[in-house]
Amino acid sequence: MRRISCGARRRRVLLLIAGMALSTAGAASAPARAQATSGEPVTIGAILSVTGPVAGVGQPERDGALLAEKIVNASGGVGGRPLKLVIEDDASNPDTAISKATGLIRSTKVRALIGSSNLPSTVAIGGLTDPIRLPQAALSGIGPAVEAKRTCVVHLLAPQELNARAALTYVRDALKAKRVGLLHDSGYGQAVANSLKAVAPEYGVELAQVEKFEIGATDVSAQAAKVKNAGVDVVVIVASSATPFRNVHDLRIGVPVIGSIASSSYDYVRAMGEAAEGVIFPEFLIAEDPLPHQVKFVATFKEAYGRLPKNYEAAGWDAVNLLAKVLAEAGPEADNAAVCAALRKPLRGVLATYDFSAPDMTGLGLSSFSYSQVKNGSFVRLPLPAR
Amino acid sequence: MTAALFVQALFAGLTNGFVYALVGLGIAVIFKGSRTVNVVQGEFVVIGALVVVGLLDAAGLPYPVAALAGIVGGLLLGSFTEVAFIRPLIRRRAGEDALLLVSIGLAVAMSAAVLYVAGRGSYLLPAVGGNAVVNLAGATVRVHALFLIASGAALVLGLAWFFRHTMLGLSMMAAAMEPDGATVTGIDTERMRTLTFALGGALGAAAGILVAPLTEVNYQMGLALTLKGFAAAVLGGLANPLGAVAGGILIAMVEAFGIVFIASGYKNVFAMSVLILVMVLLPNGLLGRRARAGG
Numbered sequence: 001m002r003r004i005s006c007g008a009r010r011r012r013v014l015l016l017i018a019g020m021a022l023s024t025a026g027a028a029s030a031p032a033r034a035q036a037t038s039g040e041p042v043t044i045g046a047i048l049s050v051t052g053p054v055a056g057v058g059q060p061e062r063d064g065a066l067l068a069e070k071i072v073n074a075s076g077g078v079g080g081r082p083l084k085l086v087i088e089d090d091a092s093n094p095d096t097a098i099s100k101a102t103g104l105i106r107s108t109k110v111r112a113l114i115g116s117s118n119l120p121s122t123v124a125i126g127g128l129t130d131p132i133r134l135p136q137a138a139l140s141g142i143g144p145a146v147e148a149k150r151t152c153v154v155h156l157l158a159p160q161e162l163n164a165r166a167a168l169t170y171v172r173d174a175l176k177a178k179r180v181g182l183l184h185d186s187g188y189g190q191a192v193a194n195s196l197k198a199v200a201p202e203y204g205v206e207l208a209q210v211e212k213f214e215i216g217a218t219d220v221s222a223q224a225a226k227v228k229n230a231g232v233d234v235v236v237i238v239a240s241s242a243t244p245f246r247n248v249h250d251l252r253i254g255v256p257v258i259g260s261i262a263s264s265s266y267d268y269v270r271a272m273g274e275a276a277e278g279v280i281f282p283e284f285l286i287a288e289d290p291l292p293h294q295v296k297f298v299a300t301f302k303e304a305y306g307r308l309p310k311n312y313e314a315a316g317w318d319a320v321n322l323l324a325k326v327l328a329e330a331g332p333e334a335d336n337a338a339v340c341a342a343l344r345k346p347l348r349g350v351l352a353t354y355d356f357s358a359p360d361m362t363g364l365g366l367s368s369f370s371y372s373q374v375k376n377g378s379f380v381r382l383p384l385p386a387r
Numbered sequence: 388m389t390a391a392l393f394v395q396a397l398f399a400g401l402t403n404g405f406v407y408a409l410v411g412l413g414i415a416v417i418f419k420g421s422r423t424v425n426v427v428q429g430e431f432v433v434i435g436a437l438v439v440v441g442l443l444d445a446a447g448l449p450y451p452v453a454a455l456a457g458i459v460g461g462l463l464l465g466s467f468t469e470v471a472f473i474r475p476l477i478r479r480r481a482g483e484d485a486l487l488l489v490s491i492g493l494a495v496a497m498s499a500a501v502l503y504v505a506g507r508g509s510y511l512l513p514a515v516g517g518n519a520v521v522n523l524a525g526a527t528v529r530v531h532a533l534f535l536i537a538s539g540a541a542l543v544l545g546l547a548w549f550f551r552h553t554m555l556g557l558s559m560m561a562a563a564m565e566p567d568g569a570t571v572t573g574i575d576t577e578r579m580r581t582l583t584f585a586l587g588g589a590l591g592a593a594a595g596i597l598v599a600p601l602t603e604v605n606y607q608m609g610l611a612l613t614l615k616g617f618a619a620a621v622l623g624g625l626a627n628p629l630g631a632v633a634g635g636i637l638i639a640m641v642e643a644f645g646i647v648f649i650a651s652g653y654k655n656v657f658a659m660s661v662l663i664l665v666m667v668l669l670p671n672g673l674l675g676r677r678a679r680a681g682g
Contacts, residue, residue, distance in 0.1 A: 250520055271603040
């Protein structure tokens with residue numbers, strides 16, 4: 001450990017005091033730039049999957065959440081008190097999520113919890129937050145039936161059935177296609193595939209060939225060849241990996257390819273290489289052409305990180321901002337149940353406009369989706385399909 | 388099933404088979420030389436590929452030079468692993484269980500180091516022939532996949548020749564099979580063990596460089612590759628490195644034809660069923676008996 005002499009320590013303290021005085025003076029003279037916060041911090045905990053198989057989701061969520069914390073504090077904090085965000089990594093594992101959430105609830109005494117990035121962890125920590133009515137903003141769509149009863153756990157992403165309907169709407173109304181080939185992984189892809197199978201008949205669409213592969217598969221060309229052999233009009237790929245897109249491209253099937261929100265990040269598009277060209281994504285945030293209420297967030301994020309955000313960065317940002325807003329409205333003395341009650345209403349986020357009083361604790365509908373297509377590595381907004 | 392699907396499955400099986408085989412070959416070579424089940428082998432694959440990615444992007448080296456540097460990097464990493472971790476354990480007469488535990492720990496640590504240095508992103512290398520494909524009986528095969536199959540076969544044949552016809556290869560085999568006897572004849576068994584790790588590291592890196600143009604490489608794929616390579620090595624006969632080639636190709640072929648003939652959801656069930664069956668019928672693996680007889 002580096003040792004600091006008494007003189008050096010005194011000089012540092014003096015510099016710190018001088019810096020604080022200057023920053024206070026700056027804040028007073030320029031209230032539009034930053035508002036001072038004071039008092040005990042309001043602490044929000046976050047369980048994110050920063051490592052493990054879901055890291056592709058958890059890391060962008062962390063970037064969005066950290067930026068939101070900074071901006072909330074620069075804008076006066078939570079009712080004048082500083083916001084403190086404590087992030088824990090569940091390594092994409094529900095058991096770890098439970099132990100980390102227990103620590104945040106009992107030791108850190110958080111006022112609200114964000115997370116997790118993955119559904120099993122979200123369901124697991126919901127078992128801790130719901131009995132004490134602690135508000136939880138989950139970064140996944142609503143999952144098993146038990147979640148419908150957890151009325152303090154709101155969801156910032158679409159349920160799997162809605163993701164399935166968003167893809168099928170485009171297949172039917174924009175592409176006028178009937179025969180769909182589906183390639184999906186055994187994790188998130190399996191959940192969406194189950195919903196696709198259930199609702200496809202409503203859209204007059206036949207899932208002509210359904211092929212599965214394990215998460216992290218390095219080659220799915222045999223599955224892609226079966227899809228090609230089935231003579232499909234469109235291929236839907238639900239996976240958090242670039243490999244199936246590349247394998248489908250290699251086979252030169254010659255039909256449109258629809259991806260999912262899980263593979264809509266710039267990282268995945270880069271990994272797809274030439275195969276990304278033309279892929280269609282049902283998603284929420286197209287940073288190259290944002291909706292009016294998303295413009296400010298995109299500019300703020302780009303200034304902070306030097307790159308454009310996508311859906312999961314926006315979800316992390318929304319979770320922090322919406323909880324900070326609700327905590328400020330409920331007041332510093334409000335108990336968990338009061339904050340929870342304040343959360344269950346329509347709220348405008350960057351990703352979408354939510355209605356947390358809806359039965360699915362999300363309130364998202366098909367109108368929340370945007371459709372994009374990759375052209376030269378960028379996402380281009382597509383017109384919404386008209387029936 | 389159409390002819391096109393059959394050919395497609397055949398080439399998918401061959402491509403994946405040589406990837407499994409190259410990883411398994413490294414595991415078997417190291418096991419033969421040190422009796423260590425090298426769980427780090429998958430990390431050699433990842434690091435070898437990422438070294439080339441870094442040298443191409445950051446240093447702008449020509450591809451063949453960067454690829455050669457990646458293989459040398461794997462060779463050095465393998466040597467370092469043996470000298471820094473395995474050698475002290477063997478000198479202290481550690482058992483196979485301790486070696487396995489250290490190997491698992493090293494694999495986790497190396498994966499974390501890759502995450503720290505390279506981040507969570509996925510990386511690709513340029514493919515031989517670019518994105519060109521060839522049409523074979525209605526099936527579409529990447530030119531790079533054919534290059535991988537040919538390179539894998541060449542590496543296997545080269546390795547077989549090395550072990551049978553060079554003094555160094557024969558010394559490595561002798562040091563592994565009968566360390567005391569080899570020492571009496573003047574063979575430095577510790578040096579031979581380091582060389583087996585170096586060879587394993589180089590093979591792993593070569594596998595990574597060959598596969599990275601077909602599938603993205605990232606920090607968390609090492610362990611999955613190790614498991615496939617280990618299955619290939621055990622199926623072929625862990626005591627005979629070349630058995631890993633037979634094992635790898637068999638597993639990948641069963642997977643590919645299982646997907647095409649039956650259902651993709653049961654791919655691993657077919658592969659593991661074959662593995663269990665072969666192990667019950669041939670406990671020493673496909674080529675294990677020959678190895679025991681000195682082959």
